[in-house]
Amino acid sequence: MVIKSEYADSQQLIFTEKTTYSKVFWRLLPFLLSCYIVSYLDRVNVGFAKLQMLDDLGFSEAVYGLGAGVFFIGYVIFEVPSNMVMMRVGPKLWICRIMITWGIISALMAVVTTPTSFYLLRFLLGAAEAGFIPAVLYYLTLWFPTSQRGKATAIFMTGIPLSGVLGGPLSGWIISGLHEHGGMAGWQWMFILEAIPAILLGIMCYFYLNNSVDSADWLTEQEKAMIKADVAREAKEKPLHSTRDGLVNPKVWMLSGIYFFFTMGLYGISFWLPSIIRESGIKDPLTVGLLTAIPYTGALVFMVLVGRSSDRAKERRWHLAAPAILGAIGLVISIIYSHNTTGALIAMTVAAMGILTCIPQFYTLPPAILSGAAAAMGLAIANSVGSVAGFVSPYLIGWVKDATGSTDIGVSVVAVALLIGAGLVLAQPARLLNR
Template sequence: MLSTTTLVGGAATRDEAAAAYAKVTWRLLPFLFICYVFAYLDRVNVGFAKLKMMSDLGFSEAVYGLGAGVFFVGYLLFEVPSNLIMLKVGARIWIARIMVTWGLISGAMMFVTTPTSFYILRFLLGVAEAGFIPAILLYLTYWFPASKCGKVTALFLTGIPMSGVIGGPLSGFIMARMDNVQGMASWQWLFVLEAIPTVILGIVAYFFLNDRIADAKWLTERQKGILEQELSKDQHGKQHSLRDGFTKPLVWLLSVIYLFFTMGLYGVSFWLPSIVKASGVSDPLDIGLLTMIPYAFATLAMILTGRSSDARHERRWHLALAGIAGAVGLAWSVAYADNTPVAMLALTLATMGIMTTISQFWTLPPAILSGAAAAAGIAIANSVGSVSGLIAPYLLGVVKTVTSSTNSGVLVLAVCLVVGSVLVFTVPAKLVNRK
């Protein structure tokens, strides 16, 4: 393996470095993106299943809210251990394991008959998927320096809105057309059909991914040297030890900020289909097509903001303004909840802002952490943020059960986005605005 400090053949030109990063981007990002699309789809398709599952099984809104959220209990408990295991066994083995096991459990959701079985399977799904997102985010730091994380992270995390673009119409079609096919309910078909690609992708991941730059046979030796040298220079001033990842106050500050932003994320993810239905749309396929609109615009917003953030070497304002936009959109959707066109415009703004906060947030940890500290710190931040996955759906479920409306709960989520945006400015600019 080439030295990370001395590059054979002389210093790399800007064009050589750009070509090396382009090759890595086109090799890794499309595959990881597809994996994340189905990861997120398996996590939130319960929002579409809810449209008929609740009446078929006699579940209340509170039961659904708790079941949707209990996923994150298992996710929270096993996330940090999962990322530390990946450091030991390697990315390709661990990412493959995660995907295959969560695909199988997601498919098993077709067997739900009682609230207890619903809770158990959602909990196990969280255990199975624990560590996937921090594992990928950590894996990207093996290939890209912090200065390039804005665009790269945004491209990967567009899997969230694109799961809505793809999954909305797909889930809507399954829910509308597959009822009573072979004696199964449409929501049962939903879980089975959307789990199959995840298992297949998990198997492919084992053979497709490389653990390190040195293992990548699709790179030339000079390209490997260029990438390793760039990463070596990027380590200056960062926290490296496992203890740093657990004990540094800045890690916990970032975790709290992420918690406030993900409150808005999971509110939209789990309840967008229901909010669209409440605005006067009843056909599941139409609901799926309408939910595609906010996610399509969010994908564009994430990519453009990521590019701007990298080009300007500025992270905090890009993140905070996205959070404010998300809050304004949520509040606006409440004010015009009975007007479908205006509500959809508001939800589109909300989804654009909220999804962009997620991609922009993940430019911060790699700027201050590396190595074992990054493995622990990224997992901790994602774990704390995952608590919102339990709080947000259950909060909205309880509010709707009590008031017959989700409006008050949605406004609470808007306030959370504002709080997160304000807290962003407590992170020192000199640590995260790296060139």
């Protein structure tokens, strides 16, 4: 009878744990995912605006590339300070502030007339958005222990491909359908309309999110106690806890260096995919937008499958390195078929599947060795270093395009960066990454 009673208690505990984290998941993830989709779309929709605004404003490819990349200078400068403020005022208020200010600045992109105004607003957009991703990832550590966080992080990171699946056709439709409506160009309408959701979601953040488990009136006391106990128990097992650990520990900087090379690939795809598709022979902005959804759809499926496999096997190195290698192969093939729409699209789909899968797989690593303030600072450092690549990658491709008339050399450099990142991952001891 005792054995049966213990078994029943064990089964009840498993059931309670499952239902508790399911409740937290469905409360937080759909909303945070929506915020990330809007965030990423407002960051990279300049790639669609480029289809019209360069001709309208007389900008060169290098001006576009620099403007796309200047975003990350503001992002890098304010990333760590942003997370320091977030730790003081709480995630709810700070995520609210981030979203409202970036929405306003994104809408102001519609009034750009000169390279200087383009650079300034892109810089301010980066400064406004700085801290969003590490703030949300830190926020998830308050609600999910590692055993539950892998799925939550993977779902949140699907915001990148989802922004392409949804945003590509939307941006293409706005640019094509509203061009010269009301005396404004299609790209101006796109910036204004796609900024509105960020402002509305930012206001919702303040009323919808809770700063802590204790303040969540939608959880029972038993559920709150379980979550806090799980998170606290896990934190004791991690070697790095303090703000100083997150800022200066060599392991944090090693991981950040790896992320730099993967981010080269991410923004190479994000800022230049519409242009690469247009160069293959497609001219209509709506058709370009619809076709960009194909690589992102493939990436979405592949990202989820690899994430599940990684969690199930508790293996991180090859689940991170192999997609990077796949992404590099896809980029090289896209160069070979650069003037063939079908071939280029298939190659870019392969590239997007590999590159975009690297991002959620990478973000399972820092929380494996960091907790508390160290997690907040470590995630900010990694994101800042990656953002440097976000500046380098689009500017490099734009500069090469102006100099040679082709993006091939720039895309090749991005492919090499992905291979370097994969090599650095495989050079790390398995015990560090496989957690």
